[in-house]
Amino acid sequence: GVAYTFQVIGQKDTHPTVASILMSLECVFAVLGGALLLSQIPTTSEIFGCVLMLAATILSQVDIKKKAK
Numbered sequence: 001g002v003a004y005t006f007q008v009i010g011q012k013d014t015h016p017t018v019a020s021i022l023m024s025l026e027c028v029f030a031v032l033g034g035a036l037l038l039s040q041i042p043t044t045s046e047i048f049g050c051v052l053m054l055a056a057t058i059l060s061q062v063d064i065k066k067k068a069k
Helices: 002-011 016-024 026-037 044-061 064-068
Strands: none
Touching: 016 026, 016 044, 026 044
16 A cells, blocks of 8 residues: 555656556566565566566657657
8 A cells, every 4th residue: 555655646747658567667667676676586578578578668658759760
C-alpha cells in the first residue's frame, strides 16, 4: 500500500507519456530491485525480458525520421 501511495505522489506532476513509459518498465524495476535489495539472482529469461523491455522502450522514443535528415 505504501509503494502505491508513493507511486501516485510521484506521478502527480509527471507528464502522462513519461508516467506510462515508466509504469511499463515496472517489471524491469522489480527484477533489478530484487537483485539489488534481496540478493536474488535473476534467471536467464528474466534478464532477457528486461533487456527486451528496455530496448523496446528506447526504440519507441527514438525519432528515426529526424535522424534520417
